[in-house]
Amino acid sequence: MNLGILVSGRGSNLQAIIDAIEKGKLKSQIALVISNKEGVQALERCLKHGIPYKVIKRKAFSSKEEFEEAMVKALKEASVDFVILAGFMLVLSETFLRAFPMKVVNIHPSLIPAFQGLNAQRQALDYGAKITGCSLHFVTDELDNGPVIAQACVPVLPEDTEEILSERILAYEHRILPQVIKWLEEGRVKVEGRRVIVEGAKYGSLPFNPSLEDF
Numbered sequence: 001m002n003l004g005i006l007v008s009g010r011g012s013n014l015q016a017i018i019d020a021i022e023k024g025k026l027k028s029q030i031a032l033v034i035s036n037k038e039g040v041q042a043l044e045r046c047l048k049h050g051i052p053y054k055v056i057k058r059k060a061f062s063s064k065e066e067f068e069e070a071m072v073k074a075l076k077e078a079s080v081d082f083v084i085l086a087g088f089m090l091v092l093s094e095t096f097l098r099a100f101p102m103k104v105v106n107i108h109p110s111l112i113p114a115f116q117g118l119n120a121q122r123q124a125l126d127y128g129a130k131i132t133g134c135s136l137h138f139v140t141d142e143l144d145n146g147p148v149i150a151q152a153c154v155p156v157l158p159e160d161t162e163e164i165l166s167e168r169i170l171a172y173e174h175r176i177l178p179q180v181i182k183w184l185e186e187g188r189v190k191v192e193g194r195r196v197i198v199e200g201a202k203y204g205s206l207p208f209n210p211s212l213e214d215f
């Protein structure tokens, strides 16, 4: 499976995918990384690991449509099968999504539908939630709210800061993201409306995080 990965910053989720591939846990290859920003850490990771990348900036185009068409062209030229949004900070429109129908997945640092949009960890703290987590979902035209493939939860502790809570969630992001890619590689992910069924997944195997397997 050829992966296209869209990033905007640090790229720790990109690194989790690179690590899983380099350890032989995933058969996929990263065909192309696209960053909408220059000079970000995600691109340093590409250089270090010999991964092809392109910087495609929104402001280089007069319309969002042209910007998204340029990304689609680059991803199609790289024969990408699935697109992973790994900390990509722009919202994609129909122009992009119709080129990869139900082939775009996003990682979001909350248990959706709670705390959609920006600063999800801050939102969970401010709300006083006692549990939050992360979600891997298909991207549709609803922001941070497509069909959920996997979620993992973490406690919100009284002394948490946004940074501490984000770190706790991130450890699970790095775990469920390669897990979901593996499920996609194996063709085990079936979508029925809003419901996603992963054939043969060990649902219920881990208390607290029922859709995770050992990975």
Ligand code: GRF
Pocket: 008, 009, 010, 011, 012, 013, 014, 086, 087, 088, 107, 108, 109, 170, 173
């Ligand atoms: C992650 O928390 C991800 O859930 C969110 O943006 C952050 C990106 O982190 N969408 P990184 O760039 O993968 O380190």
